[in-house]
Amino acid sequence: MVEKEGVLFESNQLLVVQKPAGIITEDNPFEVNNLEANYRAYLKRKINNPFLGVVHRLDRVTSGVVIFAKKPGTLRTLNRWFEERQIQKTYWAIISKAPKEEKGVLIHHLLIDQKSKKALVVDPKVNGAKKAELSYKVLSTFEDQFLVEIKPKTGRFHQIRAQLSHIGCPIIGDEKYGSTAPYQKLQIALHARSIELPESVNSSPLTYEAPSPVNDFWNNFE
Numbered sequence: 001m002v003e004k005e006g007v008l009f010e011s012n013q014l015l016v017v018q019k020p021a022g023i024i025t026e027d028n029p030f031e032v033n034n035l036e037a038n039y040r041a042y043l044k045r046k047i048n049n050p051f052l053g054v055v056h057r058l059d060r061v062t063s064g065v066v067i068f069a070k071k072p073g074t075l076r077t078l079n080r081w082f083e084e085r086q087i088q089k090t091y092w093a094i095i096s097k098a099p100k101e102e103k104g105v106l107i108h109h110l111l112i113d114q115k116s117k118k119a120l121v122v123d124p125k126v127n128g129a130k131k132a133e134l135s136y137k138v139l140s141t142f143e144d145q146f147l148v149e150i151k152p153k154t155g156r157f158h159q160i161r162a163q164l165s166h167i168g169c170p171i172i173g174d175e176k177y178g179s180t181a182p183y184q185k186l187q188i189a190l191h192a193r194s195i196e197l198p199e200s201v202n203s204s205p206l207t208y209e210a211p212s213p214v215n216d217f218w219n220n221f222e
Contacts, residue, residue: 021063021187064192065210094189103137119162
C-alpha cells in the first residue's frame with residue numbers, strides 16, 4: 001500500500017512520485033513490493049483498469065523522483081524526450097572523499113560486466129564500450145562528508161556510481177563500487193533530486209523535485 005504523501009504531482013497524464021531506496025521500480029512477479037505495482041494499486045482505488053507507463057527507472061539502492069505516464073500518448077512523448085536527451089535529471093550524492101576539483105566534467109567509457117552486474121571504466125577502444133559523461137559540483141561539506149550535485153549528459157548503466165568511484169570518490173554505502181563507509185541496508189547515498197522536462201505536458205510544471213531522504217546522513221546537509 002502506498003500513501004498519497006509519496007505523490008509529488010498528479011494530473012490526468014502524469015504521476016510523479018518519490019521512490020524510496022530499497023525497492024525496485026518496475027513490476028516484478030517475484031517482488032510484489034515494487035514502485036509500479038504499488039502505484040497501480042493506488043490508482044485502482046480511484047479508477048478501474050488504470051494505465052501506468054514506466055518512463056524511466058532508478059536502481060533499487062537509489063531514492064528520488066520517478067515519473068509515470070497515465071496515458072499511452074504521454075508515454076510515447078516522454079520516451080521520445082528521453083531518447084533525444086531532452087530531459088535533464090539531477091542527482092545528489094554523499095561521498096566521503098572530496099574530488100580534486102570542486103566542480104568539473106567527467107568523461108569515461110563504460111562496459112557492462114554482466115556477471116557482476118557492474119559498469120567498468122575501460123579504454124575507449126574496447127569492443128562494446130560506451131561513452132559516459134556527467135558534470136558535478138560540490139554543494140556542501142560536513143566533517144568528512146561531501147554533498148555533490150550530478151547532472152548526467154548520458155544515461156549509462158550505473159554511470160554515476162562507476163564514474164565517481166573511478167576518480168576515487170565512491171558514493172557512501174556503495175560497496176559494489178568500492179565504498180567502505182557504512183550506510184542504510186540495501187541503500188546508497190544517491191538521490192534523484194529532480195527531473196526537468198523540455199516543455200509542459202498539458203500545463204503541468206516543467207521541473208519536479210523530490211526531498212532528500214530523512215536520515216542522519218542527509219539531515220547533516222539540511
